[in-house]
Amino acid sequence: MRTDEELMELYRRGSRDAFEMLFARYHRKVIHFAYRMTGDEAKAEEAAQETFLRVARAAPTWQPTARFSTWMYTIARRTTLNFLRDEKDEGDKVSIPPGEESGDGSPAPQLPGPSALNPEEIAWSAEIQVRFAAALQQLPESYRSAFVLNRGEGLSYEEVASVLGITVQAVKSRIFRAREMLMESLSELLP
Amino acid sequence: MKCLDWKEKISGYIDGEISSEEARQVEAHLETCGECRTLERRMRAIGTGVARVETDVPPDFREKLFTRLEAEELLPRRRSLFVFSLRWAAVPLAVAASVAVFLFVSPEKGKDAGAPQPTATSSKVSPQAESQPSNAAPGKGQPVATAAAGLSVEEREIVANLEVLEDPAAIDEQGDPDTIEIFEPSVRRQG
Structure with a gap:
């Protein structure tokens, strides 16, 4: 099974299937995250949609050394905060500077979930x-x-x-x- | 160390974020301190509760997102399976059509080749018989008349009926003998 980072790289090269796999892996998590942050189902849906759009738009600036999940949650959090600040402003305040979300690529420690x-x-x-x-x-x-x-x-x-x-x-x-x-x-x- | 000082360590212990040595210390303390055991249980319950704060994924979430992604040209469009299949089916379909036309035309060609040639005896027809083709297809030109010249009355009737069977559209056509020429089906001409 391909890693998130491999899929992101494939998507950057134009693979639709790679994006669909990333979407399948993360869309529930992103929606739940947005709901926990906002406490509002409609806002959570909008924030989650906007998060994936921003992930796609920012794909060219994504650094392959960064963990995809960390990078994505950074975008998801900022997008969600924008919705909390002003839900009418479609979250256009947030920009993701290239390479800002760096990671060492080491596996995440196992947590007692x-x-x-x-x-x-x-x-x-x-x-x-x-x-x-x-x-x-x-x-x-x-x-x-x-x-x-x-x-x-x-x-x-x-x-x-x-x-x-x-x-x-x-x-x-x-x-x-x-x-x-x-x-x-x-x-x-x-x- | 007072219980108050253990709190943050217990929080880290629940999250699996303290060293194994610290974890052993926390476990040893929990065995002897009922108050901290209660605290640990309540802290875990809080974590469980937050993890269960979820919302349903809207049924149209994916469709809406992918439509937006495609509109922004952030996602390569998937090829239509129908168009793809049709493209690959074009060659065998063309071959099949050619074979069908060949099989359809061949007997007629054979009949054409084997048709009686105009002779002095066969050209002797009555005025009534001579007018038959022109009645069946008024306005027809020389080619039909020439081909029919060597036919008997019975043969002309057969030919007149065949004409209709071969090209039903010819029934409504007027004045263009080529389109109703009985030995040259329109399918062959189009090919």
């Missing part, structure tokens, strides 16, 4: 999901981005640091602060 946790810890329901989505919106954007990228999207602290352009220590601190604030606002739902 949500599936490893006991699903019985929370009696999940649509109502609780709405509560969680609303609680996320109460977080400062810098905390929300870090926590969603790590817990929601499965990025490592190092990858989150790359997406947000901050240090790993800052990521660690933001995620911890996000957890504290969410535990406070959702305390009655927690075990």
Whole structure:
């Protein structure tokens, strides 16, 4: 199976199939990410559409040494923030400078993802999901981005640091602060 | 170390972002501290909850995106399978059509070659018989008349019927003997 980076390179050379495979791999993740960031289904859809358009437009400037997922989430986050700032402004404020999102290409560390946790810890329901989505919106954007990228999207602290352009220590601190604030606002739902 | 100091480490432990040595220390502390065990359980639940904040992918999401991508010429258009198939089918279709025309025309050609030639005896026809072809196809010119000159009355009737069978369009045509020449089907002329 081809890596994301190989597919991106093929797309840069004009392969439609390569883009379709990248789309198949990431469109759900991008929509979920945008929804967690905005808490609004319509905005999430628009932001996700715009993210893929920007990925396609920025493909010529993409550096093959960068991890595709990190680069894409950088675009997705900026696009989503633009929608949050002014949903009427189609997100044209963001530009992605060439080579800005560099990466070392090393494999991401294995994280104990949500599936490893006991699903019985929370009696999940649509109502609780709405509560969680609303609680996320109460977080400062810098905390929300870090926590969603790590817990929601499965990025490592190092990858989150790359997406947000901050240090790993800052990521660690933001995620911890996000957890504290969410535990406070959702305390009655927690075990 | 106070429990307050363990909090950030427990957060990193849940995310798999601390060293193995630190992880052993956290695990040892959790075995002895009920308060931190509760904290760890609640922190995990928060992560699980955020990961479950999802939205459905709109059914037309892909179509809308790809339409926009194609409109901006960011995606090579896929070739129509019908056009592709038709292009490859053109050669065998042409061959099949040629064979069909050949099989269709050959017996008529043979009949043409084997048709009785005008002779002194066969040219002896009654005025009534002579007028038959012109009645069947008024306005026809010399070629038909010449070809029919050596035919008997019965043969002329057969020929008149064949004419209609060979080229039904000729029924409505007027004044152009070439288009209704019985031994030269229009298909052959077009080829």
